[in-house]
Amino acid sequence: MTLGFRLTLPAQVLVLFISLFPLLMQLYISLTDWSPLAGTPWPRAWEFWNTFANYTDIPGDTRLWAALGRTALVMAVCVPVEFLLGLGLGLLFVDDFPGKRLAYSLLIMPMMVVPAVAGYMFFMLFQSGGPVNDILSWFSPTPVTIAWLSDPTLALVAVMAADIWQWTPLMFLILLAGLVGVPQDQLRAATLLGASPWQRFRTIVLPRMKVIITIALAIRAIEAFKIFDTLFIMTGGGPGVATETISVYFYKITTQDLVWGYVAALALFILVALSIAAVWAMKRMAK
């Protein structure tokens, strides 16, 4: 063994232990029917051995697939909306205008709000006697009293609105950094060659932003998949399971149903599925 390897060995072992041990423990528990209420500590989970029964249960778990579908819907709506809003704002902020600094500070503020606080803010905004309905009432002959968070469809809309409010600023910040980096001379050169604003955007700005757009979309897609805190405070996944995303579902079966063997199997399944999806996405982006 080289000296370098021996010197870093303690750190390597520690890292290995931290990353590998929980994974092996999870794999072990996922092959059993063990639960914290079982009365035996987890190393003796083999007493509840059920081989692959947990894994074979996954395809029939309709609540899981519904939650996955809902999460996909949140991603499919929130990420593109945040991207388009962020890009539009970024294009606006590339040029100077009076009050730009103040507008900039106000615009990135939602990002600074603690997600739990944002959740509570939106919980109050969407109450049937809340400000959202008040504003809608201005445009309606009769007072609007929509029960946003009690309606299965509208609750999901409200939750997505909160996500868009909170995370458009991040998209805006990243995209603005990319837009500022587009060389002005190239834009002028394109203009002098007769390119219209849209052609300049398509042929100069977008190609130059490709990497940064990919990064921004990837960050937001991953975060949107994990959506939990704001949503949980607003609806708790309800009404019923109407806003139950994958994170909320995990939370519930872990803390309420306490089926830890199944949770471990499910978590491993999601990890493998996501890894495959990520590798596929990265290969596509590399092209």
Place this chain on the structure above:
Amino acid sequence: MSAIHLKSLVKRFGPFTALKTMDMEIADGEFMALLGPSGCGKSTTMNMIAGMEAPTEGRILFGDRDVTQVPMGQRGVGFVFQNYAIFTHMSVRQNLDYGLRMKGVDPGPKTAAMAELLGLTDLLDRPSAGLSVNILQRLAIGRSAIMEPAIFLLDEPLSNVDAAFRAVMRTELKALQRQFRQTMVYVTHDQLEAMTMADRIAVMDHGVLQQVGTPLEIYDRPANTFVASFIGSPAMNLIPGEIRGGAFTAPGVEIPGFAAADGPVTLGFRAEDAQVAASGEIQAPVYSMELLGDSSMATLQLGSKSFAAIKAAKDFKVEIGENLAVRAPARICHLFDAQTGQRLSGAKP
């Protein structure tokens, strides 16, 4: 092809006046150099011709067409940027036919023809990032030339090139201009570039047009002391003194034969016009000697603050501090007003 007329052009940035009332005519097919130090207004003038900046006052005409209000994309002007502004995420071909594609015109054989003309044929499908400077320059010119603009503007295209390569690029640029026969406006702060390439030079300083003329006119008959000191290497010798009874006098200098009235003036002459001799109009101690290779340069100290450079043979030897006699007759000298620096009518040749 098209002539350019600048009529009473003024550009102010807030309280700062970048260009003070400029009138200039650039003929069809002419190579005009805008020459001056940084901040003289040459780039501002060029940007206004291109439409990148709007003039505060005045008008710009291309031929008979008033383009003052025409946005930059519609002026039909080719522009070569200081850094060439090549679209580095595109291939050479995509750069060349960019303008045509944006207009929705099929480039057809034009791209290949332009590449042939500029010697870029072998590089057409290479990515443009990482090409050498002279290829980037040709590409930048070709990308504009393919649009067949009436007017070509070049903004210090050689300033990023190292000195050794600049001479090559100058020759290449001049040859390209002859091929395209377009009106070219060339901005530079390098008097050598202006002298070697331009048909006419417009010398500018502090937002004021100092003189317009052929390189030879500007060299031989500078309109004022600024032009005299900016053009030529070394700069023209400028000696403050006075005219008394038709003769110019200054410490160590006594030149007869001027028709100017008595009073203070500034005398100018070029280093290569004066000659070291046994006796002459200038008698002064040598301050320094430099060997230039093909010749040498003696600097004389005239009085306490004034110096004059004299070209001598390369094997010329003299001790520092030794008195040197120089022939500088009135026919090689220029007289400038001591206050305004303007050329005096009595000056020769």
